[in-house]
Amino acid sequence: MAANGNHDGPVFLIFGKTGWIGGLLAEELKKSGAKYHLADARLEDRAAIIADLDKYKPTHVLNAAGLTGRPNVDWCETHKLETIRANVIGCLNLADVCNERGIHMTYYGTGCIFHYDDDFPVNSGKGFKEADKPNFTGSYYSHTKAIVENLVKEFPNVLILRVRMPIVSDLCYPRNFITKIIKYDKVINIPNSMTVLPELLPLSIEMAKRKLTGIMNFTNPGAISHNEILDLYKEYIDPEFTYANFSVEEQAKVIVAPRSNNLLDTERISGEFPELLPIRESLIKYVFEPNAAKKEETCKAVREMRGR
Numbered sequence: 310m311a312a313n314g315n316h317d318g319p320v321f322l323i324f325g326k327t328g329w330i331g332g333l334l335a336e337e338l339k340k341s342g343a344k345y346h347l348a349d350a351r352l353e354d355r356a357a358i359i360a361d362l363d364k365y366k367p368t369h370v371l372n373a374a375g376l377t378g379r380p381n382v383d384w385c386e387t388h389k390l391e392t393i394r395a396n397v398i399g400c401l402n403l404a405d406v407c408n409e410r411g412i413h414m415t416y417y418g419t420g421c422i423f424h425y426d427d428d429f430p431v432n433s434g435k436g437f438k439e440a441d442k443p444n445f446t447g448s449y450y451s452h453t454k455a456i457v458e459n460l461v462k463e464f465p466n467v468l469i470l471r472v473r474m475p476i477v478s479d480l481c482y483p484r485n486f487i488t489k490i491i492k493y494d495k496v497i498n499i500p501n502s503m504t505v506l507p508e509l510l511p512l513s514i515e516m517a518k519r520k521l522t523g524i525m526n527f528t529n530p531g532a533i534s535h536n537e538i539l540d541l542y543k544e545y546i547d548p549e550f551t552y553a554n555f556s557v558e559e560q561a562k563v564i565v566a567p568r569s570n571n572l573l574d575t576e577r578i579s580g581e582f583p584e585l586l587p588i589r590e591s592l593i594k595y596v597f598e599p600n601a602a603k604k605e606e607t608c609k610a611v612r613e614m615r616g617r
């Protein structure tokens with residue numbers, strides 16, 4: 310499948326066509342009139358990857374394929390070989406084959422490989438930089454993601470984007486970080502770096518066109534806490550909305566693997582795109598204002614989704 314576009318321009322090939330981010334990338338490329346195709350290969354099948362590259366002849370590969378676990382990353386704790394096969398072997402296969410052919414690859418990875426500690430305390434304003442060594446391997450998912458980042462970063466054709474707690478404007482979409490915290494009975498309250506996809510995904514396509522490489526913290530500048538987001542929901546959408554907090558220790562009782570909380574440094578991405586909004590402003594522009602414009606509809610849908 311391909312969109313019409315300038316045939317002399319870049320040709321994108323998306324891996325992860327059935328996934329959340331892969332689907333959004335296809336929408337974005339279609340909207341912009343760029344030429345793109347959707348890959349068929351499984352990442353662990355090197356011959357199939359080669360066949361896709363030969364068939365579609367991309368100048369740029371967007372790799373949004375990988376195992377994220379269902380209903381969540383806890384799945385990876387009990388499916389370690391599948392996780393290694395897709396997230397480590399698969400990603401390396403694709404990077405390697407692209408490198409052999411001189412094709413740029415953008416890899417949508419994760420920033421959930423860092424955790425606040427004594428050197429990077431919460432609320433200190435000190436964020437993890439691209440060159441910092443991952444310090445969070447508490448979940449098997451994050452463990453494999455840190456390993457693959459450390460290996461893939463050696464490939465000269467690859468841009469690694471560290472995505473975190475991705476957010477879209479649909480407040481009933483189950484993978485949206487805001488939907489998750491709206492639905493939970495109780496939430497922790499810790500400031501985190503987050504990725505507002507409608508603002509950042511178009512920038513990732515621009516980064517690919519610029520053929521940037523290396524690691525990029527792919528979040529809006531600054532951090533925002535769970536309560537601050539839910540308070541924005543109350544302010545813009547539903548003043549009657551209520552929520553409750555619990556501690557990280559209490560949270561540990563309802564999940565299998567620990568989750569990371571962190572602030573990523575955004576000097577590199579802001580240097581590339583000075584117009585990039587700080588997280589709170591981005592949430593207001595891309596999530597809360599559009600929903601406030603159809604407040605009743607959003608409020609009703611969210612209440613039905615919560616069942617309370």
Ligand SMILES: NC(=O)c1ccc[n+]([C@@H]2O[C@H](COP(=O)([O-])OP(=O)(O)OC[C@H]3O[C@@H](n4cnc5c(N)ncnc54)[C@H](OP(=O)(O)O)[C@@H]3O)[C@@H](O)[C@H]2O)c1
Pocket residue numbers: 324325326327328329330331350351352353373374375376377378394395399417418419420472473474475484
């Ligand atoms: N969503 C998040 O919260 C989040 C946060 C940070 C980073 N990320 C990262 O962003 C990337 C995309 O995430 P997402 O949320 O879009 O994931 P997603 O919705 O779970 O989609 C994953 C995609 O990868 C494909 N896939 C899985 N294993 C594959 C394999 N072995 N070979 C080829 N394709 C395979 C899936 O296809 P099938 O359905 O056919 O298997 C699906 O199209 C991942 O690397 C993820 O780690 C996501």
